[in-house]
Amino acid sequence: MSGEASTGRRADRYYIETWGCQMNVLDADKMAGALERHGYVRADGTIDADVVILNTCSIREKAKDKVFSELGRLKPVKDLRPDVVLGVCGCVAQQEGEEIFARAPYVDFVVGTRATGSLPILVDRLRAGDETARHTVDIELRNDSIHFPFDQIRREVTGLGKAFVTIIEGCNHRCTFCIVPQTRGSEISRDMDEVLDEVRALAAKGFREVEFLGQTVNAYRDARGRTLGDLLVATSAQDGIERIRFTTSHPAQMTDALMDAMAAARPKLCSYLHLPVQSGSSDVLRAMRRGYHREAYLAKIAGLRERIPELSFGTDIIVGFPTETEADFQETLTLVQEVGFDTVYSFAYSARPGTAALGLGPDLPDDVKFERLARLNEIQKDIQARRNQSWIGRDVEVLVEGPNRRNAREWTGRTSEARWVHFPGESAPGRVEKVRVAQVSAFSLRGEIVVGA
Numbered sequence: 001m002s003g004e005a006s007t008g009r010r011a012d013r014y015y016i017e018t019w020g021c022q023m024n025v026l027d028a029d030k031m032a033g034a035l036e037r038h039g040y041v042r043a044d045g046t047i048d049a050d051v052v053i054l055n056t057c058s059i060r061e062k063a064k065d066k067v068f069s070e071l072g073r074l075k076p077v078k079d080l081r082p083d084v085v086l087g088v089c090g091c092v093a094q095q096e097g098e099e100i101f102a103r104a105p106y107v108d109f110v111v112g113t114r115a116t117g118s119l120p121i122l123v124d125r126l127r128a129g130d131e132t133a134r135h136t137v138d139i140e141l142r143n144d145s146i147h148f149p150f151d152q153i154r155r156e157v158t159g160l161g162k163a164f165v166t167i168i169e170g171c172n173h174r175c176t177f178c179i180v181p182q183t184r185g186s187e188i189s190r191d192m193d194e195v196l197d198e199v200r201a202l203a204a205k206g207f208r209e210v211e212f213l214g215q216t217v218n219a220y221r222d223a224r225g226r227t228l229g230d231l232l233v234a235t236s237a238q239d240g241i242e243r244i245r246f247t248t249s250h251p252a253q254m255t256d257a258l259m260d261a262m263a264a265a266r267p268k269l270c271s272y273l274h275l276p277v278q279s280g281s282s283d284v285l286r287a288m289r290r291g292y293h294r295e296a297y298l299a300k301i302a303g304l305r306e307r308i309p310e311l312s313f314g315t316d317i318i319v320g321f322p323t324e325t326e327a328d329f330q331e332t333l334t335l336v337q338e339v340g341f342d343t344v345y346s347f348a349y350s351a352r353p354g355t356a357a358l359g360l361g362p363d364l365p366d367d368v369k370f371e372r373l374a375r376l377n378e379i380q381k382d383i384q385a386r387r388n389q390s391w392i393g394r395d396v397e398v399l400v401e402g403p404n405r406r407n408a409r410e411w412t413g414r415t416s417e418a419r420w421v422h423f424p425g426e427s428a429p430g431r432v433e434k435v436r437v438a439q440v441s442a443f444s445l446r447g448e449i450v451v452g453a
Helices: 003-007 022-037 063-080 091-096 099-103 116-127 180-184 192-204 228-236 256-264 282-288 294-307 326-339 366-389
Strands: 013-018 051-056 085-090 109-111 136-138 162-166 209-213 243-247 272-274 312-319 343-348 395-404 407-414 420-424 432-440 445-449
Touching: 013 022, 022 051, 022 085, 022 116, 022 162, 022 209, 051 063, 051 091, 051 116, 063 085, 063 091, 063 099, 085 091, 085 116, 091 099, 091 109, 091 180, 109 116, 116 136, 162 192, 192 209, 192 228, 209 228, 228 243, 228 256, 256 294, 282 294, 282 326, 294 326, 312 326, 312 366, 326 366, 343 366, 366 432, 395 420, 420 432
Parallel strands: 013 051, 051 085, 085 109, 109 136, 162 209, 209 243, 272 312, 312 343, 420 445
Antiparallel strands: 395 407, 395 432, 407 420, 432 445
């Protein structure tokens, strides 16, 4: 029962602004569910909210600046309405802790990535005027998030038709460029039976697709030794679930056993795998402490294509790592061309505080990094344009996500291969439509609904 119905007054309203990865999105859904269990209702924006939470990401260099910029924008709101509770959660909260108060003393609390269980109680205390709760910092690396009751997550049942499901949190790798082990802690996996209970509950609510999440999702292993491969095969047997995805994988954990399980989970397992390579140079991969070399990565791709020939691949690439030479970068370009990725998320290297890469030498000049990034993006754009040409005239099944943001008269959704498809006509989020592709670009497909399909 809402606070409005039980007390006769307007219920307190919350607003959560989220940046970052799918796990941050799911964390926001958990925060929302926890607050709603305490009688709060969601606001449409910060203007009419009594509680404002910034759920932050710290992967990119400018992430912290973006958070403080947003806090500066919210200061007039706090000045005008001092009773508004303002909190910072997520990775920047975990990383910065009390330093947030030094730059933005009007922030009321800071809660880290794995301490979210304290959030609703803390908000209640602040809303009740408890000054002892002000400037609370809770960044203990507990397991609040991964053990959050899945039936209390706030999900949009009429929304995307898909649901994120966290199966493992934290990372035991120590890549020299990455801050995730500091912000998310060490790996902890959920019990597979609990995950399957959640999958069945989602299917019963009408969700068609589940995407298993983890910082290193293929490191999943529960207390009984059951792995991601076991989970994929078991999920593929669940009625109501039509599509299965998982992200993000580490190449070092892409074993033959997992590849075999992926093939066994077809056709429900989607025809797309995101497998970050980061660099095509074995020397750079060694400096990054990735745990594999170029040839090993290519062998993983070959093994996957042997088992699932139709599999499409996406990857992450960092350009301009401190040890990267022009020859190293050329090896990245040749790897991209050899694999033929369908999607590449490419980034210019940015130093992260507390990471080992800071001791590997001076940062490369920005003009070098961004010139290389532009070359990579141009090559990848050509690859995607060529690969998308092969889809013209084909019928594809599209899980509709919502209206096309650039054209409200069209719908947009994704194929099993994670290709974006735009099309006109009557549809709705969560429906699966058969669309005949008529036009393509480097980034999406466009077509018409196949009548009578």
